Amino acid sequence: MQLSDDLITTREVLDWKGLHLLHFQGSTCSQKVRILLAEKGIDYASHPVDLPGHENTRPRFLGINPRGVVPVLVHDGVVHVESNDILEYLDGLPSELPSFFPRDEAESRWVRESLDLEDGLHMDLRTLTMGFVVPGRLARKSAKTLDAFARSGAPDAARDREVAWWRNFAENGIPAEQARASAAAYAHAFEGLEKRLQDRPWLIGDRISVLEIAWFISLHRLGLAGYPLARHPRLERHYATLCERPSFAREVAQPGLMGLGLRAYGHYRRLSKTRLCDVL
Ligand SMILES: N[C@@H](CCC(=O)N[C@@H](CS)C(=O)NCC(=O)O)C(=O)O
Known part of the structure; x- marks a missing residue:
C-alpha cells in the first residue's frame, strides 16, 4: 500500500x-x-x-x-x-530471478487468500510474542509513551488500534485464555497448510514462493513461544528445510545482547514450565 x-x-x-x-x-x-x-x-x-x-x-x-x-x-x-x-x-521490480508470486490466476487468488489469513493473524502473533517470547517488562509501553503515540502524527485508525492493543496489554498482560485463543487460530491455519503439503513439496506451485516466506516467519516465532509444532508433522519438516536456507536463517537470527537476553528468557520459560505448550 x-x-x-x-x-x-x-x-x-x-x-x-x-x-x-x-x-x-x-x-x-x-x-x-x-x-x-x-x-x-x-x-x-x-x-x-x-x-x-x-x-x-x-x-x-x-x-x-x-x-x-x-x-x-x-x-x-x-x-x-x-x-x-x-x-x-x-x-514486481525488474529482476532476472524467478518470481515468488505465481502467475496463474487460480494460484494467485489462493496466495492472496493465504497472505490475508497470515496478515489477519498478526495480532495473535503479537499476543504470543509478548506473552511468551519477550519479557513483560521489556515489552510494555508506559502510559506516557502511549499518550504521546496516540496524539502524534496524522490521524490514523490503524494507529488507534495499535494504541488500544498496547494499553490493554499494559493493563492486563496476556491472560492464558487469550493465549489459547491465539494458539487455536494458528492451529487452524496450520492445519490448512498441513493438508496442502500432503501431496506437494511446496505450498503452491513447483518451487519456493512468498507463502513459504510469510508462513515461515510465523512458524519460527510460534516455535520460540513454545507452540507444539509436532502437531503438524509435514509443516514441521517443511519449516526445518526452510531453516537451512541461509537467507531465512540469517534474517530471523537474533545477534548481540538482545539475542542473548531472549535466549536466556526462553530457557527460563522452559525450566519454569511457562511456555505456550504448558498452557494449552
Ligand atoms: N500488517 C502490518 C503489521 C505491522 C506491524 O504490526 N509491525 C510490528 C512489528 S512486526 C510493529 O511495528 N510493532 C510496533 C511495536 O512493537 O510497537 C504489516 O504487515 O506490515
Whole structure:
C-alpha cells in the first residue's frame, strides 16, 4: 500500500533515492521483507528502527508511517507500508530471478487468500510474542509513551488500534485464555497448510514462493513461544528445510545482547514450565 505524499510530514524521505527499508531485526513483518530482498539479491539502504526504545511512536517515524509500525519501504521517495503489499511490490521490480508470486490466476487468488489469513493473524502473533517470547517488562509501553503515540502524527485508525492493543496489554498482560485463543487460530491455519503439503513439496506451485516466506516467519516465532509444532508433522519438516536456507536463517537470527537476553528468557520459560505448550 502506497501512502499519499500529504501524510508524510518527515519530508526528507521524499528525496530519498533508491530502495530504503525501515525495519527492526526482531520484527516478524520486517523479517519477511528482508528474506525476499535477500532471496532476490536486491540491494537496499537499511534504516533500523528501535522498537524496544519506542522509536516508532515518535513524531519523526510517525511522519513517515502514521500507523506507527514497521516495515516501511521508501522507493525513490514513495512510501510503501504493509509487509505483504511490500513483498508483492518488491517481487514486481525488474529482476532476472524467478518470481515468488505465481502467475496463474487460480494460484494467485489462493496466495492472496493465504497472505490475508497470515496478515489477519498478526495480532495473535503479537499476543504470543509478548506473552511468551519477550519479557513483560521489556515489552510494555508506559502510559506516557502511549499518550504521546496516540496524539502524534496524522490521524490514523490503524494507529488507534495499535494504541488500544498496547494499553490493554499494559493493563492486563496476556491472560492464558487469550493465549489459547491465539494458539487455536494458528492451529487452524496450520492445519490448512498441513493438508496442502500432503501431496506437494511446496505450498503452491513447483518451487519456493512468498507463502513459504510469510508462513515461515510465523512458524519460527510460534516455535520460540513454545507452540507444539509436532502437531503438524509435514509443516514441521517443511519449516526445518526452510531453516537451512541461509537467507531465512540469517534474517530471523537474533545477534548481540538482545539475542542473548531472549535466549536466556526462553530457557527460563522452559525450566519454569511457562511456555505456550504448558498452557494449552
Ligand atoms: N500488517 C502490518 C503489521 C505491522 C506491524 O504490526 N509491525 C510490528 C512489528 S512486526 C510493529 O511495528 N510493532 C510496533 C511495536 O512493537 O510497537 C504489516 O504487515 O506490515
